[in-house]
Amino acid sequence: MSGHSHWSGIKHKKAANDAKRGKAWSKVARMIIVAARSGGGDPGANLSLRYAIDKAKSVNMPKDTIEKAIKKGTGEIGGESFVDAVYEGYGPGGVAIIVEALTDNLHRTAPEIKKIFEKRGGSFGASGCVNWMFHKKGLITVKAADTNEDELMEIVLSAGAEDMVNSGELFEITCDAAVYEQLKNTLTEKGVAIASSEISMIPQNTIPISDAETAKKIISLMEAFEDHEDVQNTYSNFDIPDEILSKIEE
Numbered sequence: 001m002s003g004h005s006h007w008s009g010i011k012h013k014k015a016a017n018d019a020k021r022g023k024a025w026s027k028v029a030r031m032i033i034v035a036a037r038s039g040g041g042d043p044g045a046n047l048s049l050r051y052a053i054d055k056a057k058s059v060n061m062p063k064d065t066i067e068k069a070i071k072k073g074t075g076e077i078g079g080e081s082f083v084d085a086v087y088e089g090y091g092p093g094g095v096a097i098i099v100e101a102l103t104d105n106l107h108r109t110a111p112e113i114k115k116i117f118e119k120r121g122g123s124f125g126a127s128g129c130v131n132w133m134f135h136k137k138g139l140i141t142v143k144a145a146d147t148n149e150d151e152l153m154e155i156v157l158s159a160g161a162e163d164m165v166n167s168g169e170l171f172e173i174t175c176d177a178a179v180y181e182q183l184k185n186t187l188t189e190k191g192v193a194i195a196s197s198e199i200s201m202i203p204q205n206t207i208p209i210s211d212a213e214t215a216k217k218i219i220s221l222m223e224a225f226e227d228h229e230d231v232q233n234t235y236s237n238f239d240i241p242d243e244i245l246s247k248i249e250e
Helices: 007-015 018-039 047-058 063-074 106-119 149-158 177-189 212-227 242-249
Strands: 083-090 096-103 123-125 134-143 161-166 170-176 196-203 231-236 238-241
Touching (some): 007 212, 018 047, 018 063, 047 063, 047 196, 083 106, 096 106, 149 161, 149 170, 149 177, 170 177, 177 196, 196 231, 212 238
Antiparallel strands (some): 083 096, 096 231, 134 196
């Protein structure tokens, strides 16, 4: 798998763009509000809230902003009401795509997501049409330049990881969701710098994309979803060689 880029790795690099920080904070705030509303404001007793706070910290959200979002969720201060929505479909090259959203208006969000699919060469599908192609897993990435591959492999496998692949600039480590916290804590204790970590939808199989034009269309579609204010997460099963990705970036 070395030298190939999946959406998880591409997304991480794009998330480092400070110009999008405000949008990232808005998305994470919604996640915190929903988690606190459904499971309470104590991250020690609410795993979903703990994940959301970890994500907030990863995008450098200030502590007082995090606390305000928690209070909105618990009802201590007024706030919007958001609901989960999952959309599925296909992109250029037949790649499968899952879009997870938190919205205060389903009647607005669904048509907008459908329009993004269709405008950029994809097709909006029925619920469940591609979900079966993915498994919910813990996903942790580590910058390849920051670690030794053999040493990292030994650490993660002994801590319960299922697999580790080199996707170019990153090592992508996957694990069962039940051992995600344990694995993340072990890496921290061993002094391994984590680039990103999340509970993710991992494709069972990937579709190789060898045509630069198709790859460009796929990335454009995925970026359009990420730019939508209601979208929280996007997943796909494409696999683009680094040399093709480099051509697109040029």
